[in-house]
Amino acid sequence: MAELVGGAFLSAALQVAFEKLASSEIFDFFRRRNLDETLLKKLHIILISVNQVIEDAEELQYRNTNVKKWLDELKDAVFKAEDIIDEIDTEASQQKLQAESQSIITKKLKGCYRMTKLPSNFHKLMNLCHLDMEGSGIKKTPGNMGKLRYLGTSTEIVVKDNRGSNLRELGDKKYLGGRLIISELENISDPVDVKEANIKDMHFDKLELKWGMANRNGGVSHQQEYIILLDALQPNCGIVKVVNVEGYGGTRFSDWMNGLDFVVSLKLINCRSCDRLPPLGQLPLLEELEIGGFDGIKVIGHSFRRLGELYIRDCPKLRKSLPQQLPRLNWLSIKGCTNLETWDGNMATCSKETYTSSGVSMILEDCPHLTFLSSLCSLIVGGFPKLIASWKDWGVHNLLSFEAIQVCDDDIENVESFPAAPNLRFLEFRYCSKLKAINYMALRDLQSLRSLIFGGCPLMSFENFPDDEQAFPISLSELCIWGNCPLLKERCEKEKGQDWSKVSHIPLISID
Structure with a gap:
């Protein structure tokens, strides 16, 4: 048809x-x-x-x-x-x-995705102070941008030739502030040309440096050029607060990254040739750190006293070297660290009161060897068969902050135990395509559990549960079944399903 x-x-x-x-x-x-x-x-x-x-x-x-x-x-x-x-x-x-007249102060091109270039006479907007091109289709900026001496916020400068001519024109704007993004840095053949931009004399507080795929992973001399270029891109370390580096091909980072005393957010992405990081734990104000796409690094750092958010992904050589001292951490995401085995990060060391009132939310994906984690308040688990099998041994019986678990794992078939967390209130199994059963006795021991959720678990049922109210925790007040859960939906159907008598005492039953 x-x-x-x-x-x-x-x-x-x-x-x-x-x-x-x-x-x-x-x-x-x-x-x-x-x-x-x-x-x-x-x-x-x-x-x-x-x-x-x-x-x-x-x-x-x-x-x-x-x-x-x-x-x-x-x-x-x-x-x-x-x-x-x-x-x-x-x-x-x-x-x-x-x-538009030369008196214009602010110009927004945000979201103009079909606009691929600025007019050739754009430089005539002599009093332009702010330019927002975020989400636009503009790939190149005119070579005469340097004439806009008052320009304070320029979303992106794209290097258009091998000498970085439009980048050098930044040297005329000593008081450039706001956010500066420099992309396609792989087009620069002579890093010395970049020094004319005098970036370290500018006043922007956010810097993004992006290299594309061209000429990456070259020989020793080429990698040395990366290092020299990054040296030349040094910002004003007394002002900059956010630094993002993406696609850098050098084997080490510049020394200026050790002195980012006012940086609160740092992202280092796809710098695959680097086998070690700067001493990031020495950055006194660092609150957010993202590390991703490093083929060789084995160590992140030991202590991050102010760090609140830590994101690590695609670092295959990390094993037992995650930070141990993270007293202020509240969000942790680890993905694609296939050799990471153990971590007992201490996220609250000052006192028992601090320990029990503080917790960290975690997302864990594709780290199959990781076997132990503590000091958390919520956990999303995927690709961790060893973690799920051993979580009864976590030793979290004194951790009052741990309240929620979401399991997203295609490989688990049976769950025999749960963490002995006294305040575990929410338990969800999502898209567990092979899950068939959970140990009702272990589930019953979760005396604070309020909400039990199943979604996208086609083989799961309560067939192994006893035919009485003793199968579930007394505290359980909600059972939610959604998505592809045909057995659960059929067997828990009100007054008709085979397992209705097992669940009918639960105050709120939602079947979608």
């Missing part, structure tokens, strides 16, 4: 077209080109008329092939109209930008 056209889809597309046709940019575009504005009004009337009959046409297409054909052609026409309107909107935005 031919694919049927959805009226809701067409109606939504037409609504978008209505909004764009009503914009002042489109009308101004027609006026500047001396085009007949009545064409817009006629098109608007036609679209309204079409929109009124779409719902009826959607029903008729099942019985009338001519209606089906009309809807097919309408769909094609709507797509073409969207493209034309988008092109007009983009050109109108560019013309408006060119026509």
Whole structure:
């Protein structure tokens, strides 16, 4: 059967077209080109008329092939109209930008994804202080951006040639502030050219440095060029608070990264040639750290006194070397660290009161050898068969902060035990495609459990549970079953299911 056209889809597309046709940019575009504005009004009337009959046409297409054909052609026409309107909107935005006076202070191009370049005379906006290009399609900035001496916030500078000519023009803007993103740094062949930008004399507080894939993983001389280039990109360490480095190909980081005394957030992503990190634990104000895509590092650091969030992913050589002193940590995410085995991070060492009132939320994925974790308040587990098998031995019986577990694991078939956490209130099994049973005696020992949730567990049932109220904790007040759980839904159906007598005492039972 031919694919049927959805009226809701067409109606939504037409609504978008209505909004764009009503914009002042489109009308101004027609006026500047001396085009007949009545064409817009006629098109608007036609679209309204079409929109009124779409719902009826959607029903008729099942019985009338001519209606089906009309809807097919309408769909094609709507797509073409969207493209034309988008092109007009983009050109109108560019013309408006060119026509704006030199007194403009702020310009927002955020979300203009179809705009791929700035006008050649953009430099005439002499008093421009702020420029927001986030989410736009602009890939290159004009070579004369240096003439905008008051520009304070420039979302991105894209290196367009091997000498970094547009990057050097930053040297004219000593008081550049806000956020600076420099991308496609792999295009620079001579790092010495970058020194002319004098980045360390600028006043921006957020710096992002991005290398693409070109020329990565070169020889020793090429890696040395990476190091020299990163040295030349040193920011004002007394001002910058956020630093992101992505795709860097050197074997070590620059010394200036040891002196980021005011940095609160640091992200080092896909720096695969580096086999060691700077002494990040010495950064006194660091609160958020993300490390990802390092093929060689074995050690993150020992102590991070202020760190509140730690994200680690794709570091295959990490084994037993996660930080041990994390007194303020409240969020931990570990993904793709396939050789990581153990970690007993101390996240509250000052006193028993601090220990029992503080906890960390954790996301754990694809770290199959990790066997021990403590000091947490909530945990999401995936790809950790050893962790699930051993969690009764965690020693968390005094950890009052641990309240929630979510298990997302395709490999587990049976769960025989649970952590002996006194305040564990929420337990969820999500997308456990092989899970068949859980030990009801171990579940019954969770005396604080309030909510038990199953979702996407097609083989799971309560068949092994005894036929009385003793199978579940007395504290349990909610049972929720959603998604692909055919056995649970059938067997727990109200007054009909085989397991209804086992669950009927639970105050709230939700089956979706």
